[in-house]
Amino acid sequence: MFDTLMGAFVGLLTLQHLGFMGLGVVLGLMVGILPGLGGIVGLSLLLPFLYGMDQTSALAMLIGLVAVIPTSDTFASILMGIPGSTASQATVLDGFPLSKKGQAARALSAAFSASLIGGLFGAMILTGFVVIARPLILSFSSAELFMLSIFGLSMVGVLSGSNLAKGVAAAALGLAFGTVGAAPATGEYRMDFGWLYLMSGVPLVIVALGLFAVPEIVDLLRGQSTIAGKASKLGKGWIDGIKDTWTYKWLALRCSGLGAVIGAIPGLGGSVVDWIAYGHVVQTSKDRSQFGKGDIRGVIAPESANNAKEGGGLVPTLLFGIPGSGSMAVFLAGLILLGIQPGPAMADRNLDITYTIVWSLAIANVMGTVLCIFAAPGIARLTTIRYALIAPFMIMVISFAAFQATRSLYDLIALLVIGVIGVLLKRFGWPRPAFLIGFVLATQAERYLYQAFQFYDWAFLTRPMVLAIMAITVVSVWLGARKKPGESAASVATEGASEKATAAQIWPQLVFGALVLAAFGFTFYESYSLSQLGGIFPTTVAIIGLVATVVALAPLVLGKLDSSANFDAETARRESDIRGGAWAMLGWLAAFVGAVALVGFFAGLMIFFLVFLRVVAKASWVRTIILTIAAAIFILALARALNLVMPAGLLQAHFNLPWPFR
Amino acid sequence: MKNPLRFARSASVALVASVTLAFAMPAQAQVDFSGQTVEWWIPFSEGGGSDVWARFYAPYLSESLPGNPNVIIRNVPGGGSITGTNEFVARAAPDGLSIIGTSGSTQFPYLLGDSRVRYEYADLEPVLVSPTGGVVYIPASLGVADASELGKLEGTQLVYASQGATSLDLVPMLAFEVLGLDVRHVFGMTGRGDGRLAFERGEATIDYQTSSAYLTNVVPLVEAGEAVPLFSYGVLDSLGNVQRDPTFPDIPHFVEAYEMMHGEAPSGVAFDAYMAFFGSGFAAQKPVMLPKGTPPEIVETYRRAFADAVANPDLQAAKGDILGEYDQAVYDDVAGLYEVATTIDPEAREWVRNYLSENHNVTLD
Numbered sequence A: 001m002f003d004t005l006m007g008a009f010v011g012l013l014t015l016q017h018l019g020f021m022g023l024g025v026v027l028g029l030m031v032g033i034l035p036g037l038g039g040i041v042g043l044s045l046l047l048p049f050l051y052g053m054d055q056t057s058a059l060a061m062l063i064g065l066v067a068v069i070p071t072s073d074t075f076a077s078i079l080m081g082i083p084g085s086t087a088s089q090a091t092v093l094d095g096f097p098l099s100k101k102g103q104a105a106r107a108l109s110a111a112f113s114a115s116l117i118g119g120l121f122g123a124m125i126l127t128g129f130v131v132i133a134r135p136l137i138l139s140f141s142s143a144e145l146f147m148l149s150i151f152g153l154s155m156v157g158v159l160s161g162s163n164l165a166k167g168v169a170a171a172a173l174g175l176a177f178g179t180v181g182a183a184p185a186t187g188e189y190r191m192d193f194g195w196l197y198l199m200s201g202v203p204l205v206i207v208a209l210g211l212f213a214v215p216e217i218v219d220l221l222r223g224q225s226t227i228a229g230k231a232s233k234l235g236k237g238w239i240d241g242i243k244d245t246w247t248y249k250w251l252a253l254r255c256s257g258l259g260a261v262i263g264a265i266p267g268l269g270g271s272v273v274d275w276i277a278y279g280h281v282v283q284t285s286k287d288r289s290q291f292g293k294g295d296i297r298g299v300i301a302p303e304s305a306n307n308a309k310e311g312g313g314l315v316p317t318l319l320f321g322i323p324g325s326g327s328m329a330v331f332l333a334g335l336i337l338l339g340i341q342p343g344p345a346m347a348d349r350n351l352d353i354t355y356t357i358v359w360s361l362a363i364a365n366v367m368g369t370v371l372c373i374f375a376a377p378g379i380a381r382l383t384t385i386r387y388a389l390i391a392p393f394m395i396m397v398i399s400f401a402a403f404q405a406t407r408s409l410y411d412l413i414a415l416l417v418i419g420v421i422g423v424l425l426k427r428f429g430w431p432r433p434a435f436l437i438g439f440v441l442a443t444q445a446e447r448y449l450y451q452a453f454q455f456y457d458w459a460f461l462t463r464p465m466v467l468a469i470m471a472i473t474v475v476s477v478w479l480g481a482r483k484k485p486g487e488s489a490a491s492v493a494t495e496g497a498s499e500k501a502t503a504a505q506i507w508p509q510l511v512f513g514a515l516v517l518a519a520f521g522f523t524f525y526e527s528y529s530l531s532q533l534g535g536i537f538p539t540t541v542a543i544i545g546l547v548a549t550v551v552a553l554a555p556l557v558l559g560k561l562d563s564s565a566n567f568d569a570e571t572a573r574r575e576s577d578i579r580g581g582a583w584a585m586l587g588w589l590a591a592f593v594g595a596v597a598l599v600g601f602f603a604g605l606m607i608f609f610l611v612f613l614r615v616v617a618k619a620s621w622v623r624t625i626i627l628t629i630a631a632a633i634f635i636l637a638l639a640r641a642l643n644l645v646m647p648a649g650l651l652q653a654h655f656n657l658p659w660p661f662r
Numbered sequence B: 001m002k003n004p005l006r007f008a009r010s011a012s013v014a015l016v017a018s019v020t021l022a023f024a025m026p027a028q029a030q031v032d033f034s035g036q037t038v039e040w041w042i043p044f045s046e047g048g049g050s051d052v053w054a055r056f057y058a059p060y061l062s063e064s065l066p067g068n069p070n071v072i073i074r075n076v077p078g079g080g081s082i083t084g085t086n087e088f089v090a091r092a093a094p095d096g097l098s099i100i101g102t103s104g105s106t107q108f109p110y111l112l113g114d115s116r117v118r119y120e121y122a123d124l125e126p127v128l129v130s131p132t133g134g135v136v137y138i139p140a141s142l143g144v145a146d147a148s149e150l151g152k153l154e155g156t157q158l159v160y161a162s163q164g165a166t167s168l169d170l171v172p173m174l175a176f177e178v179l180g181l182d183v184r185h186v187f188g189m190t191g192r193g194d195g196r197l198a199f200e201r202g203e204a205t206i207d208y209q210t211s212s213a214y215l216t217n218v219v220p221l222v223e224a225g226e227a228v229p230l231f232s233y234g235v236l237d238s239l240g241n242v243q244r245d246p247t248f249p250d251i252p253h254f255v256e257a258y259e260m261m262h263g264e265a266p267s268g269v270a271f272d273a274y275m276a277f278f279g280s281g282f283a284a285q286k287p288v289m290l291p292k293g294t295p296p297e298i299v300e301t302y303r304r305a306f307a308d309a310v311a312n313p314d315l316q317a318a319k320g321d322i323l324g325e326y327d328q329a330v331y332d333d334v335a336g337l338y339e340v341a342t343t344i345d346p347e348a349r350e351w352v353r354n355y356l357s358e359n360h361n362v363t364l365d
Helices: A002-012 A015-033 A039-049 A055-072 A074-080 A086-100 A104-138 A142-157 A164-178 A204-222 A238-247 A249-264 A270-284 A297-320 A326-337 A351-384 A387-402 A409-427 A432-462 A464-481 A507-528 A532-557 A581-599 A601-615 A621-641 A650-654 B004-024 B049-064 B079-091 B104-112 B147-153 B170-179 B192-200 B211-223 B254-262 B269-283 B296-311 B313-318 B331-342 B346-360
Strands: B037-042 B070-075 B098-101 B125-130 B134-139 B158-161 B183-186 B207-210 B227-232 B286-290
Touching (some): A002 A055, A015 A039, A015 A055, A015 A351, A039 A055, A039 B049, A039 B070, A055 A074, A055 A086, A055 A104, A055 A326, A074 A104, A074 A351, A086 A104, A086 A204, A086 A297, A086 A432, A104 A297, A104 A351, A104 B192, A142 A270, A164 A432, A164 A507, A164 A532, A204 A387, A204 A409, A204 A581, A238 A249, A249 A270, A249 A297, A270 A432, A270 A464, A297 A326, A326 B049, A387 A601, A409 A432, A432 A464, A432 A532, A432 B183, A581 A601, B037 B079, B049 B098, B049 B296, B049 B313, B079 B098, B079 B104, B104 B346, B125 B296, B125 B331, B134 B211, B147 B227, B158 B170, B158 B192, B170 B254, B192 B207, B192 B211, B211 B227, B227 B254, B286 B296, B286 B331, B296 B313
Parallel strands (some): B037 B070, B037 B098, B158 B183
Antiparallel strands (some): B098 B286, B125 B286, B134 B207, B134 B227
């Protein structure tokens, strides 16, 4: 085994192999920086080039890309408050406040160093674990996976902000959204309104961008300033950040372990790893007062976990040919195109290939960290540019990321709808992380519960591993819920914790609450017509959601306005705002989607850029045109490389236009 | 190479065929794709089986088309592959620059009469059909050595981990029904890999894997004495008869297994239904088509290009597990298999629809 390990290392050390790895790393960094774009897009860019490549170079290139995306996606999370990919959503919670305080450099260097630890740890796990992982992975059956989903859902407790009822209601709303589409048990279509688009549910990337990116863009635009605001410098703390990681090295290692293990369990998927790590650090910390307001530990935990996840995620991909995530599925395709058939032989006869992957993972993580640190000052300068000039690019990138899902206009409409929901959740202090966790785990929880029940009946609850996970869940909830004397609320300031937002006018909150109730009512009504197996889960979710919402709204209805339930961010006067507030900004987004519906994505984007830059950003004609051309070049290059036909509008339905207008 | 002789034979047959064709068909209206780009639509996302298959073929197709156009894969995912295929028939121009490759998952809703389907296979112009195969196996602990002993399972309920009643797992479902096995289907698996894990954990007691996954992942179980193969689905010969799978010459195919179990050949409407979906899901799983109304000379160019691509020794050397040992249907062989993949007897269709709604609450409208 050791010989194989060393042999693989030496095999990699040629100029050609390292060159291809560098290529993968650079591409991965670029894709990772763009919000919403992650491993799937990056690997898809590389797939066409695999034909004719030698195995080692190709593996080095693919792994180089996969390895560094969770490193570079931190930029968007920390600097812009927009999750750079689904793996770094939790980083936003503390990373972005740090950045607003002028400590972006510290946050970034802590994040990169934590990522490096995570990445190397993941590679290490893969090295030893791959040989013995088979029985361990097999011991995670549907019953254990169901309990793990419950464990994930229990994180809602710590991520609920100041009001637990709202947290539970938001999670239930996420769960209800997650049940849209085919029921896992019966294949019945639920709440799909007969639309083909909703058949396989709302795509995760769209939900993540709608919840986190759209509200942030709207808010920053209303601020009419730069992201960095008055603290317009990146700050000095490069060394501080590394020191921070050193101080919390055990935390980083714990979270790396957590990330690697959760990544290695097929079926849970990596998209909640960062939240679980974040929940973990909150639960186990003594002083929790700064979480959500800029605690460096809130950056280190998710960042070490999400890099370690990649190493863990490779274990089931290689051993069983079962991809743990979307990007692993594309990686698997790459392996097959290279003539590598994943299976038990990867820990045996083909161990050399596995170890080539291990070393690529390790070396690429180092390369990625170094490059990120070098690139950081330049990238951070973006935050000192007036946001109105950046916003159209952000909207372009997130809508581009959104329509990767099905390549259609519906993706953009879904983004808009979820974006409106995200803005409202944020405004009324309903924790969006709880919504997202509910959404991600809805399908898993339902599927595995049904399967566990089918395979084991009630006995699934008595399996030893199930009991163990149950115990961990209870301990973790207890850790999260324990209060220290003098602590007002035992949870993070994720949402709805601003002191100034106690509203005198409560009707907007009541209207929103009524809409949420209606949504649960609709879920309940819709599941009524389903078979028992297909309807039981949404029915339960709807009932929990109804109860939680009523509890959350009760103080308002009863006139107890000093309750933590009373929250409306629009109460506080903003230092600067634009006319129409959030609705005006959402109106711009809607107008963009409308333009796409009429003339297609490319033409719609060009029109949007011109009008937005002139009207909102009040840019000169010269600047407007230069920026629009830059956007056109960017989008054309990316679409060309991915062989995309961009979403079509009415115009395209009647006329056959040349690419890119097609 | 498991069977060098067979490979050499099939390659040379294809080569001879294409050379003969080249002489037999003097140049018709010249089709030339120099400097152009052919878009190969795949109604699935990157990384799926169909995507890998198309990406494997693309460079060889490019080499074989006159003018060596750039062949790119265009993934149009969503709606269980109905969306992308609907869009193709609505939007693709019949100029030879757009082709589409579909799969059993696309053919099944069409065969079942799903109202969301807007494509009509009979209108499209097929130019290649790729078969695939799979093997059904059970745990050795059941004490069944082969299909002839399946009668022993009378009174035992088996468990199958399924991806869904209207997915490709409809084929094993119908196979078990025809055989008369008592099988409980647990749905919601996200791939056959999930089903294999359930089997290895002992949760599922009957499973199938496609050929390449069977070779890499199940054969070790068989060698360790933990699993027993029952039957392969088999392949179809040019007369439409089921033959043994070339990958598994020692494993009986489904019809043989039925005979071993029941002592007679299978028949009846349930068997007809099985055959239709077996054909569409395995024996003729992946067809490549040109849009409706494509000029005959372009269709002819493609038919020949795929024949040449398959005969290309480089393709034969590299095909590995992606195409497996299966003879790719090209040129004159296309039409027959294509019909198998895309047609169903109305009576059999009705039977399946009833079966699905009565047993699995699936209503198709």
